[in-house]
Amino acid sequence: MRTLLSLLLIACAGTAAAQPLAPSLPAPAPLAAPAAPVNVAPVYPEAERMAGHEGRVMLDVQVLVDGSAGSVSIVQSSGYPALDQSAQEAVRQWQFKPKLGPDGRPVTSLVRLPVDFRLAQAQTASSTALQTLMQQPCSQLTAEVAEFRAAAPERSLGDLPIFRTSGELVFAAASRKSSEVKARVLRTLPQLYEQVVLDCAATPDAIYESVLADATRRLMR
Numbered sequence: 001m002r003t004l005l006s007l008l009l010i011a012c013a014g015t016a017a018a019q020p021l022a023p024s025l026p027a028p029a030p031l032a033a034p035a036a037p038v039n040v041a042p043v044y045p046e047a048e049r050m051a052g053h054e055g056r057v058m059l060d061v062q063v064l065v066d067g068s069a070g071s072v073s074i075v076q077s078s079g080y081p082a083l084d085q086s087a088q089e090a091v092r093q094w095q096f097k098p099k100l101g102p103d104g105r106p107v108t109s110l111v112r113l114p115v116d117f118r119l120a121q122a123q124t125a126s127s128t129a130l131q132t133l134m135q136q137p138c139s140q141l142t143a144e145v146a147e148f149r150a151a152a153p154e155r156s157l158g159d160l161p162i163f164r165t166s167g168e169l170v171f172a173a174a175s176r177k178s179s180e181v182k183a184r185v186l187r188t189l190p191q192l193y194e195q196v197v198l199d200c201a202a203t204p205d206a207i208y209e210s211v212l213a214d215a216t217r218r219l220m221r
Helices: 004-011 046-051 081-091 119-134 138-151 161-174 179-202 208-219
Strands: 055-063 069-076 109-117
Touching: 046 081, 055 081, 069 081, 081 109, 119 161, 119 208, 138 179, 138 208, 161 179, 161 208, 179 208
Parallel strands: none
Antiparallel strands: 055 069, 055 109
């Protein structure tokens, strides 16, 4: 039986995450330059992808001494607010290699970082990002959900990056089914997220992909 990931990649060819590229221009002199991060790329918003919107978001990122991102501000917009927001949300979760001061200790610094949204690169980037996302253990999802709820208890689970991506893929897969199934999937996605959270909490060693696949099959019956 094919995995959910392979089914969704076939059904949703072109549904993609953005590919953040290494800076092509040097940062201005006042900016520090921590090493480039290795992190999951921002999600390419489905509405923007379908509309053919592309662009570059230029961000100023404050890198803290522990390597996490502090403030993330937009220096130059892509021209599309949804792309700008997706880039900011992703980079806020990235980990960097902090800059070292004269005494060899990490110091807070600033790096200018471009994030590109290019449709031609989207499918390859999507495959890599999805493989990483789908293969994570349930214990990692449970920790992410706990942190998300502690930081923003009023927000929907659909705002969590992993669920936002999963939801787009599940709905895209359902688009090949009847209008009744599509409407039911869209209506019940919040319940799907909650069910996945419960299932993952009960089976911390399970792989996210298999838990999501089971919940999705029940949803699409």
